[in-house]
Amino acid sequence: MKKEVETKTAYEKAAGLMNQWYTMIKRHEALQAASLKQEIKELLANMEKNGDLQLYFHLLDYRHKLMTEQFAESAEVFREIQKQKEAVRNADDIIQYYFFFFSGMYEFYEKNYFEAINCYKKAEHKLYKITDEVEKGEFHYKIAIAYYQVDDHFRSMNHAEKALAVFNRHDEYIDKAIGCDMILGSIQFDLFRIKEAEEHYSRALDRAASFHNLRVVGLIYHNMGVNYANRNMPLLAEEHFRKALSIKIHEQSIFGINTIFELAHILYKHGYAEEERQLCKEGFSRAAEQGEEEYTAKFRLIFALYDGGHPLDIDFSLEYLTNKKLWAHVAELAKDIADYYMGQGDEKKSAHYLEKSRYAENQICKVKEELI
Template sequence: MKIASAEVAHLMTQWYTYIKESAIPQAIAIKDEIEHALKNMEEDEYLLVFFQLLDFRHKLLTEEFPESSEHSYEKIKNLEEDIKKTNDSLQYFHYFFSGQYHYYKKDFINAIRFYKFAEEKLKSIGKEIETAEFHYKIAVAYYYIKQNFFSLRHAETALDIFKAHEQEIYLTRKINCEMVLGANKFDLFRYNEAEAHYQKALADAQSIDNQSLTGKAYHNIGISYAERKLYEKAEEYLRKAISIPEHLSSRVGINSVSDLTRVLYKQGAKDEAHSFLQKGISMAQVADDGEYHAKFQLIKALYEDGDLQTVSNSLEYLESRMLWPDVEDFAQDIADYFKELKDDRNTVVYLEKVIHAKEQISKVTEELE
């Protein structure tokens, strides 16, 4: 007897919910159930295409971008012409998931381009929560290219929608929205407002005992102190962040180790900084993360080896990846380091790189228009 397509559609909706919640064991279990059901399902081309899109999104969650995820993306790209012949709903998910793929690859420009294509189809979904999910995702992408006003607008829209839903499963999204709002307001020098968002996020994360989000909140508070050169407070919160295993093993964990390493070097705690440097290098090697390998090599070359060639090469790598906010951040650190040494020539060289990075960031809006 054939399984009704409506029954399989219900399972797929639940699968997508687990994916959005990063509930990996549940997502894997229900995927197996769906794959079995598809073999016995009445014919439904829409659901077969939707399965391939969700399977791609599932891989983004579970496989940390090995070659299989890139292969899956190529399969989705090959489906594009077929998807264009379907309804707006499938087209929305195609563009939305493609945006997430580029976001996780740190190709933020293309991520936003795909999100904007998705936005044109968003009304077809007709679900308020999916609308909030969209606005949250694009807000984060805009933040990473320092388009703060765009990011704020989308984050505020997402938070307003999530606030209208009292279910606990949406509290994690509210917490994430608070952190995005805090990060943007910090960049806009609205420090008191940023602190309020971060502290609310921290309190809410602790209230539901969500260790991963608690660590993320500590991380954000820590880097907000580091940016203001309040290094003792920065160290306190970054240590709290990396003391939480769920945070340390997350995508943000290596960032906390990098930031703490820099903070310790700036305070002159070279032995302890070296220990965290080695930890970070090891984490980057295990993750095969070229970005953080370059960052830790830059930190080592600057603060330990005085190897200006490696400093330059590492910064050039970040430039080649068009990670302009990171280039600006590290170039400013390098300029500050040489200023302390009264090395005026190198101070000027790296301040010029700061200016160049800022100019590249400002060009992003033009590229997206």
């Protein structure tokens, strides 16, 4: 009996510490999270094996690695978790919720956005078991981002507004509230509501600056640049991409590769010469080094199109994005290719790539219908 009580106490202590660990992860408290992770590992090593605890630890280890941008390592951890089908099947509802929720995050970072949404929807069936309001906000935040990636603006807006309402009640999650404003601002940009969009972004920027959160400030400038580029406002887009890259923590992060691509792309499209070649070279090198296949393909494509690279790289890169079902990116880039060839007087090639763009747009509509 005494041993059973001791086992239960140890189990409760480990579970409580893991909950604290997850809270630190969500708050981006990297040093504290790393320290607590080590404490939990030592505690688990001296306990009897418990399937749910071990599974929960591995799930949080995956989430920890995502927070610290160890994307390759995090993917490896999650692929191991996916092999534990029996443990997942026998786990309690809350562990299953985290499994499906983190599965959505895994698929999202693998660029499988529609599969990510399907995983999130499975998690949503068990969301009623979650009593923590902040965790529910976290769920709505993540699925809002996924819906935005597939251009499902109204579902994205619905979840982003729910998440924002939660995070506005918790000052320690100010960065997530800022993120919600960024999503809502981007949606308003896409709906051509420029004034409302800029209000969201202005509020996000003010809040991030007041907390000296340069990581988030960089992301805000990047997102604003993307939105101005999409609205064919190249000077404002360039200005905001340069502001993002002037922030060292952003420029050196994996998100900085994205910004370098967007700046190089817009400079190429508007006829500049030397700087974008250097940006393209730097961005391609960093993307290849970090295993960012999407961006190696994109850099190869724009270099081939605008700067004398091998013409076959255009189709190889577009094929990669198509195989990954990154339909929004295929639609945008194929349209840019069509515009370029039209400007060169090659109507046949222009029509060919315009058809690819329309096909991608149709695929977006088709998959959206399947998500209903």
